[in-house]
Amino acid sequence: MSATRRAHLALADGTLFEGEAFGAEGASTGEVVFTTGMTGYQEVLTDPSYTGQIVTMTAPQIGNTGINQEDDEAVGCRPQVAGFVVRDASPIASNWRSKETLNAYLARHGVVAIGGVDTRRLTRIIRDRGAQNGAIGTEPPDVLVDRARRAPSMEGLDLAARVTPQAPYDFTEGSGEWNVLPAPKGGDRPRVVAMDFGAKRNIFRCLVESGFNVTAVPATTSAKDILARSPDGIFLSSGPGDPAAVTYAIATIRELLGKKPIFGICLGHQLLSLALGGRTYKLKFGHRGLNQPVKDLTTGRVEITTQNHGFVVDIDSLAGRARSTHVHLNDGTSEGLEAPEARAFSVQYHPEAAAGPHDALYLFERFRQMIGS
């Protein structure tokens, strides 16, 4: 980042932001979203749920701790975002675990990024006008605006298809020295088959640490094939895009209902809801951050949670079929449900954190208990 290259971020509505290019050369388009986490940019960059999105960090000093080998969230260990927007990118990396600078990492993986942007104004625009498409690059501003306008809308996009694995695989990696889950009781290791819509690695790590043998399968895997693996439980992973567009997976889940205990996270929560006959809709600018308050309606306690979703479940549409278990304290939207007859439960937020607080790790234990009972 020695010689600065002027660059712009253009929004589809014509708003322009000036900054300096970093990361890879070129241009990039996607839905522009913001996340308010002050830590965890590496996890954000590698979270497959951000596929197709240009992500803005509201925290201004980004890249300080560089990139390390342990904190990638994508199973394939590469960045997933369509582009990256920050206020002030660190030219150096300072951390005992760091292997390279943010700039080198993004350049190596072809991710276009822009620094020096008034990210606060950008965030306020997204907040007030809703998420919209944008483009970043060193091209003239009008070209970028045009690119932004031509980018496809997120609604109706099946992005899970882009990030789901091509073939089943076993996931055996644990959290190592970072594990904070209690050691599972009993020596048996139940088998869980995870429908991988673009899961975060830490979800699988948490399942492993909770005593499961984890096999991930592509989103298109049929119910029959899943059941053929004789799982003790089925897990529905997080992932990107509009849940309503993933029709094939909704059909599969509907077939699986009641057959095996099911646990879903984020996109998995939305797909479970749709399979139960519910409805989802898009939030104005989504919940993205590490500080989102969720109330557990069973215990009355508040969890500070990691969230990253633009779509949300209309819990009223599930009346009689599922019970609301968790709500967002700020806007009252659905954060969790339980369908006792179907032996299924799911949460909209990310109990596996990474990045974020560990307040909701108990859900993995709850899944384990559900299978055991």
Next chain:
Amino acid sequence: MPRRDDIEKILLIGSGPIVIGQACEFDYSGTQGAKALTGLGYDVVLVNSNPATIMTDPELVRRTYVEPIEVATLTAIIERERPDALLPTLGGQTALNAAIALHESGVLSKHGVRLIGAQIDAIRKAEDRQLFKEAMDRAGLECPRSRHAGSVAEARDFAELTGYPVILRPSFTMGGSGGGIVRDAAELEAKVAWAIAQSPTRQVLVEESVVGWKEYELEVIRDKNDNFIVVCTIENIDPMGVHTGDSITVAPAMTLTDREYQRLRDAARAVMHEIGVETGGSNVQFAVDPKTGRMLVIEMNPRVSRSSALASKATGYPIAKIAAKLAVGLTLDELENDITGTSAAFEPTIDYVVVKWPRFAFEKFPGSDGRLGTQMKSVGEAMSIGRTFCEALQKAARSLETGKAGLTSLVGIVDYRALLEDPTAARDLVHDAPPMARPRASAPPPADELSAFLERVVTQPTADRLFHVADAIRQGISLERLHALTAIDPWFLEQLGRIVAHERAIHQAPELDARLLLESKRLGFSDVQIARLRGLTEGDVREARSARGVHAVYGRVDTCAAEFVARTPYLYSTWETESEAEVSDRKKVVILGGGPNRIGQGIEFDYCCCHAVFALRELGLETVMVNCNPETVSTDYDTSDRLYFEPLTLEDVLGICREEAQRGELLGVIVQFGGQTPLKLAVPLERAGIRLLGTTADAIDRAEDRERFDALLSKLKLERPRAGIAKGAPEAKRIAADIGYPVLVRPSYVLGGRAMMICWDEAELDAYVELAIEAAREEGGSQTLLIDQFLKNAIEVDVDCVADGRRAVIGGVMQHIEAAGIHSGDSTSVLPPFSLAPSVVAEIEHSTRALALELGVVGLMNVQFAVKDGKVYVLEVNPRASRTVPFVSKSTGRPLAKIAAKVMVGETLDALGVKDEPVPTHVAVKESVFPFAKFPGVDTILGPEMRSTGEVMGISVSLPLAFGKSMAASGYSLPDHGRAFISVQDDDKPAACDVARRLRNLGFSIVATGGTAQELENARIPVERINKVLDGSPHVVDAIEAGTIQVVVNTTQGAKAIRDSYSIRRTTLLANIPYFTTLSAARAAVDAMEVRFVAGRNISAVRSLQEWHQRSRRATSG
């Protein structure tokens, strides 16, 4: 879950006087707590001995006790008020210690008072190092290895086991009092002994050193349902080894990945759980090994703290207010975030960087050690907000008001040789004035020599270390090398490197175009810095910016990084593309605050600023507050209508005025409530076209410019001590000889009597002159010296008045107990005067009115008089809010600052119904509190240079009773038997006989040295002779150390006598026994002891401020 209904009345304990380690932050937390609890319908009874607080405003709660915070008094209050509960977590260490003492005395259980906020077990576990360590073991968390030592031998055993250095942490002290780093065996004995002496339990924890590790603090909140949030993470730029209060800190943490941070968060939660903090805010400190990430828990405070005030200001999340509500049973999910209207059960996230920079006052404490360690030494702090670290850091640097416009170079200002030769060297103005090589504008050493100096200087944490690091970067020393020398994280060093590199860019650029200006601003460069780098004036740069449209915009502190709309206009300047100020179309007034606390400028001025806000709001005006001190009530977002958290410099204030003037009507700026800080801006602001409200800048100048002042006094036919102005040493000597010794010497334009001294002869004057000239230069003032006749044994009187240009009303007349010559901020004041003839008081009042009217004062004015042989002299006139305004207001019940603020916007005293009132039916005493215990080796004698950090008030029906209370409130209990040591200067000997006789009547035996003993014997008072220190052991210091002396009266005069008696005062301080360095104070103490002798030991006639005021009013109307 509703609030608890089994409680109706809650006792809230404040933190007492401002001392190092406990400042305004507890007024902020106490005020928030009192408002929150009152708002929930509870009856709050409040105790705080500090009258300069907003929390002791009589309107805030129903019953306010300005009484000593000690068991006997608190017991009397509990017996009188019968509260259901005691909330001890908002009043710092003082309140926690008081709660423990009350618990142990059985008072709480006897009267069924429940502790809320924190239980005794939790307090003990958090405060007692051993219990804490055991608790951490149970929670599976690691602490540094350590052991408790009650003796030097025990400490030595441990140190030899782990190796040096080791850290000392005395139990149950605040601000790390008595703590420190022991670097080798040679240092061990003295430091351990000192540490043990500082601990009320005579115990010190000796701990493995983790000096150089990364240091973090988490500000957390827990409620009774075990809901837990982290409000803020704070990272110390200065690594472990420097007390966090003395460290430059940053929020949020800058150099941790999420995994590493979550490890701290999990640990903090486990700590809260294990310690058992049921509800409220706490602070947990961690050390992290930068090489491996190994994490250690260092300590936790089960209460709100200075850091939580900082965290509240940094994020907008009001920790104390929430903590108070949680203490009465509410839960986080039931509370709302005021700023966004969303739930309070969340973790604030910020999209800017906050830097806190501590403010030191070593120059006030000759002989003090300027090196920083685990014992806190700073007296205040400034906080700044910027969108980037560089911006915030440079803003913080200029907020400090230490003459630095940013991260500027000290080369040519600092004498590195002297610094290296003796890092403990500090100027010594009270006695000794040695020919020391002090920092002065010297030619910088050659580059290679300078680099070598800098490499050595940066290894030692000091107040200015970061400036030295920047200078080292300027000299080309690599960041790797600097990291090795300082252990400061490379990321921070890289940022300093950016600032230094940009200095070059500014200097070398062909022209100052818009892009360069904006880039500079975005790195935090002030106009002054840019001007210096370009050889321009500040005005030139301001004009250049204006011409190119480069202006600051204002962002909102919103707790949520813009995720939600913020309803509160809590603002900071930055250099982005959009302003969120949303200026109103109302009539508005800008009030400039006092900036960081320092000696001479503290909470009193914040009190005045808050009152200005309250008053103007009552008039329906919009109030716009500007301040950069995170400890204060004035920077609470709900104190004023609009809050700008900004440095108090010309550039920053003009930026705010520009923004605010865009809509509505900016009536003007108030500069007279915030002390010297805003006052210094009066003339420049007026020149820039900003209207000042109240007294004109010209009137201020008439009072401050010596020649104009003399003309003013002549015109009014008022007397002042003979005086002259000297430009250098020869002239000074000539003038002094004319006036006659002793003379009082000081540089013109100084704060808090800075560098002021009484010279008894020409030799002392000589030694002084050089130093004083340098002090004046550091303050940015001129190099002229003011030389005044010193009125020996005169009575000093302070008057506060309020005037509207037509009429002046006396707020209060205060007589000092100490004779003139002790700085008024350090002396003991009594309201009303206790020994002045009515005609003298009338003359003083008359003179005050004449001065106010002649100067055209609109607002407040303070005048200092000296009375000698019945004649009244004017010493000083300050046409602005003085340090005594809150004391006068609390004593009389009349809110002077509020009246003044209203007058300043055009109300008249007549319309407000303000008239002279009879003297109150009670006596109030203001006693000063000093930080000497924090500065090993420093002399405790008082002089014309102010050195107190805070004050307490005692109020009762007579002077002795009120004085006794003020003594107790300042931490000394007057003894009722034992041995009194008396050693006085010749002039005091007759009066000393009287004191000795009266002490003897009270049952004391008298001990004295040579001359004094002789004098007492002549007066036929039996006396035990004791050696002076110079006479050899066993001498008086031995006796004090042995604990066989219970009270000390020691007055001296002249440099040599002062030097000789130094060890007496220092030992007395360490022994924590009452000592009097003036005979008048000794007399007042004996008065108090006599009253107690008659009335019995346990007189605690407590009354609330509201009752005192009502009593006085009734007496007046009846």
